[in-house]
Amino acid sequence: MKQIFGRPAGLTDVLQRYCPGCGHGIVHRIIGELLVKLGIRERAVGIAPVGCSVFADEYFNCDMIQPPHGRGPAVSTGIKRSRPDCIVFSYQGDGDLAAIGTAEIIHAASRNENITVIFINNAIFGMTGGQMAPTTLPGMKSTTSVQGRNIKKQGYPIKVCELLAGLDGPYYLVRTSVHDPKNIIKTEKALKNAFGNQIAKNGFSLVEILSMCPTNWGMTPVQSKRWIGDTMMKYFPLGEYRNRAKEEK
Amino acid sequence: MTKEIIIAGFGGQGIVSSGIILGYAGMLENKNVTFFPSYGAEMRGGTANCSVVISSEPVASPIVAYPDILIIMNEPSLARFEPMLKPGGIFFYNKTLIKSHPKRDDITVLAIEANAIAEELGQGRIANMVMLGALVKKTDILKLETLKKAQRERFVKASSEQLSLNDKALERGSELY
Amino acid sequence: MAEKRLMYGNHAIVEGVLAAGCRFFAGYPITPQNEIPEYMSIRMNEVGGVFIQTESEIAAINMLFGAAAAGKRAMTSSSSPGISLMQEGISYIAGADIPVLVVNVIRGGPGLGNIAPAQSDYYQATRGGGHGDYFTITLAPNSAQELFEFPKLAFELAEKYRNPALILADGLLGQMMEPVEFSYDPVDPTTLPEPSYALSGCQGRDRRVVRSYDLKPGKLEEWNWRRHAKYQHIMEKEQRAxxxxxxxxxxxxxxxxxxxxxxxxxxxxxxxxxxxxxxxxxxxxxxxxxxxxxxxxxxxxxxxxxxxxxxxxxxxxxxxxxxxxxxxxxxxxxxxxxxxxxxxxxxxxxxxxxx
The missing domain is CATH 3.40.50.920 (Rossmann fold)
Structure with a gap:
């Protein structure tokens, strides 16, 4: 019998420990497939963040490193500059990239470092138990904003694509979502572009992906998919914020 | 034989480069040498000084607390460094720019019209070379020829005219003694 | 006798690092070690190496983590406040058993302190410095000659034991000039073998993972005991005075x-x-x-x-x-x-x- 669906060779044969309805598994699968489709698995080096996806170093079937919280772009820079033939990707969450690692992502983008960054925005700190993230929406409840995020006291969410688009450096900035099949396909295209840019030595690419966290949002998986479409996308509009490939055409 | 030297003056008087030339010349004569400049924020104040040690033995401390020789190029440095000179030490100072005179009587004081001689040669900023010429002739710590070689090897970007002028200034300094 | 040059201590470090075959530097300006990145930027360009002026010492140490995990000799230099910022990274690097070289040109502290020479980072250097049970091999040169020679020794020890190495200098050693003899033939970096842990793409081999964590019950304790044995061995074999x-x-x-x-x-x-x-x-x-x-x-x-x-x-x-x-x-x-x-x-x- 012909097998028509299975685990891509870009993922290890390990049971992933993500919660039901979590978006990480979807994005992992897309990356795992692309590592194979693009023929880059054997020259890829991935960076796992600190957060729920810290275990990404067990899940991606390629060389992996797990650096300090937020420092993925700096570690990526060190690897890429030392081994320019490797394909280096940094997988980060919103606490990792938009809070503690703000300096590193801004400067890697500004240097147009030839790396690929996958930024999972689920508007919450997942692993530590649902605390407020820099991307938590105004009014949204978390374990450190139990009344809902009060913008007067806790400020506004950080819109990473818009922020980085203020820099001259980055080559490709795009925001996508994985809350429905149509957007999953768009996410795959964006990630393919982001890896393609690195292969073509074009420079810095970041794909921000709106992703579900039913556990910490206090929702069912179905509710959380709807919430992205109904609420989160309004605050974080999808689309390309920088695409030098198109500008150059 | 160990000679500990402090050179002090304004920034721009070639204090640091004099120290380096002296140290470099010491190395060319196979002596043990150290050179240590004032650095960082201290430099921004417009004053500069450096310590040079030239010795037949390994140099213990590169910091000179009690120099055998002082080369003082401006007025503020005179007051600051005079008390540090060892009894019996030699005090060279730039008479052209310094109006006061060292007060101590347990040292040898040598007043040198360094800037006047340099101007006579056509360039005020080689006053430091005049001083170095005087220093080596008076103290015999190094040969004049080594200093000439040293400045030629260190000032790699200087024109041949400049290098000749530096030589002349070294000679004029040495002719004072 | 090899060639002798009158050099600043900070420049001697740079020549020593290059002669040791290191082609990766990342760092952030801080007095009294600025001559290291300045001169390094020129020399790395000449030898075709990597020089990155980073956004912070935090980024610098993590770039080293990446470069060294990729199997390359990598170094940074800083002075006391900057070294404090690097401690998180050094702890991770020690926890991942990766060799790097960190030079601390110590200045007066605590806090911003001043830029004068000091040795007040001794505890920090010899007690690990960051969180967790670890040590860093720490060398203390006292001349420009040793500033030239110790980077090679530091890399060799760091690689032999898969452990970060530190060189402790101070403002005086860095700013002082002394004759330096280029006492050994420079290491050609292309002749250095790829280490067993190097992240270089998994073609033709099993994938490799560099990390400092293990959440499985008892595993981290075992890992620490193995590291303890390594430290005991270093303490027995590598004392120098x-x-x-x-x-x-x-x-x-x-x-x-x-x-x-x-x-x-x-x-x-x-x-x-x-x-x-x-x-x-x-x-x-x-x-x-x-x-x-x-x-x-x-x-x-x-x-x-x-x-x-x-x-x-x-x-x-x-x-x-x-x-x-x-x-x-x-x-x-x-x-x-x-x-x-x-x-x-x-x-x-x-x-x-x-x-």
């Missing part, structure tokens, strides 16, 4: 780096006055040369520990000698540098009347 005039000494000065230079002048003055004074200079601060101290403790009555701090290494001297001897301390904190005269006076006070 230089002894001068210790054979007949009544009093031995213990000092490293700049304070050892100054102390040797004081020891010379004391000998001229008839005092039997020697100098023991630790070259490795971790592992501390406790064997040399233990041996001396059986025949020497007095030790005088001289440091440019409030008394940090003196504790290691007490441990190594098991407090058998009379141990005195002379320290100058906050960027103060002792003079030979003040050390001599201390010697005279201790030995006064005994000779």
């Amino acid at each position: 230089q002894a001068a005039d210790c054979d007949d000494a009544e009093l031995v000065i213990v000092a490293y780096g700049t304070s050892a230079r100054v102390s040797s002048a004081a020891a010379r003055m004391a000998r001229e006055k008839g005092y039997k004074v020697g100098l023991l200079r630790p070259i490795t601060l971790w592992p501390f040369p406790k064997n040399a101290l233990a041996e001396l403790s059986n025949k020497v009555e007095y030790f005088l520990v001289v440091e440019m701090n409030l008394g940090q290494m003196v504790e290691d001297v007490k441990l190594a000698t098991e407090c058998k001897n009379k141990i005195h301390f002379h320290g100058r904190p906050g960027g103060g540098v002792p003079t030979p005269h003040e050390i001599y006076e201390k010697i005279e006070t201790i030995l006064g009347g005994s000779s």
Whole structure:
């Protein structure tokens, strides 16, 4: 019998420990497939963040490193500059990239470092138990904003694509979502572009992906998919914020 | 034989480069040498000084607390460094720019019209070379020829005219003694 | 004899790093070590290496983590406040068993402190410095010549034991000029073998993972015990110290780096006055040369520990000698540098009347 669906060779044969309805598994699968489709698995080096996806170093079937919280772009820079033939990707969450690692992502983008960054925005700190993230929406409840995020006291969410688009450096900035099949396909295209840019030595690419966290949002998986479409996308509009490939055409 | 030297003056008087030339010349004569400049924020104040040690033995401390020789190029440095000179030490100072005179009587004081001689040669900023010429002739710590070689090897970007002028200034300094 | 050049200590480090075959530098400006990145930027360009001026010391140490995990010799330099910022990264690197070289040109502290020479980061360097149970191999050069030679030694030790290595200099050693002999042939980086952990793409081999965590019950404890065995081995095998005039000494000065230079002048003055004074200079601060101290403790009555701090290494001297001897301390904190005269006076006070 012909097998028509299975685990891509870009993922290890390990049971992933993500919660039901979590978006990480979807994005992992897309990356795992692309590592194979693009023929880059054997020259890829991935960076796992600190957060729920810290275990990404067990899940991606390629060389992996797990650096300090937020420092993925700096570690990526060190690897890429030392081994320019490797394909280096940094997988980060919103606490990792938009809070503690703000300096590193801004400067890697500004240097147009030839790396690929996958930024999972689920508007919450997942692993530590649902605390407020820099991307938590105004009014949204978390374990450190139990009344809902009060913008007067806790400020506004950080819109990473818009922020980085203020820099001259980055080559490709795009925001996508994985809350429905149509957007999953768009996410795959964006990630393919982001890896393609690195292969073509074009420079810095970041794909921000709106992703579900039913556990910490206090929702069912179905509710959380709807919430992205109904609420989160309004605050974080999808689309390309920088695409030098198109500008150059 | 160990000679500990402090050179002090304004920034721009070639204090640091004099120290380096002296140290470099010491190395060319196979002596043990150290050179240590004032650095960082201290430099921004417009004053500069450096310590040079030239010795037949390994140099213990590169910091000179009690120099055998002082080369003082401006007025503020005179007051600051005079008390540090060892009894019996030699005090060279730039008479052209310094109006006061060292007060101590347990040292040898040598007043040198360094800037006047340099101007006579056509360039005020080689006053430091005049001083170095005087220093080596008076103290015999190094040969004049080594200093000439040293400045030629260190000032790699200087024109041949400049290098000749530096030589002349070294000679004029040495002719004072 | 090889070529001799009159060089700043900070420039000698750069030449030593390049001669050791290192082609990766990342760092952030801070006085009194700015001559290192400045000169490195020129030299790395000449030799086709990587030079990155980073957004922070945090980024710098993590770029090193990446480059070294990729199997390359990588180094950074900074001064005390910047080294404090790097501690998180150094802990991760130690926890991942990756070799890197960090140079600390120490300045006066704590806080912003000043830019004068100091040795007040001794505890930080020899006790790990960041969180967790770990040590960093720590070398203390005391001349421009050693600043040239120690980067190669540091890389070799770091790689042999898969452990971060530190070189502790200070503002004086960095800013001082001395003749440097290029005493060995430069290492060609292309001849260095790819380490077993190197992240280079998994073509033709199993994938590799570099990390400092293990959440499985008991695993991290096991890992730490293995590292403990490594540390014990290093402490046994890699102690280095230089002894001068210790054979007949009544009093031995213990000092490293700049304070050892100054102390040797004081020891010379004391000998001229008839005092039997020697100098023991630790070259490795971790592992501390406790064997040399233990041996001396059986025949020497007095030790005088001289440091440019409030008394940090003196504790290691007490441990190594098991407090058998009379141990005195002379320290100058906050960027103060002792003079030979003040050390001599201390010697005279201790030995006064005994000779």
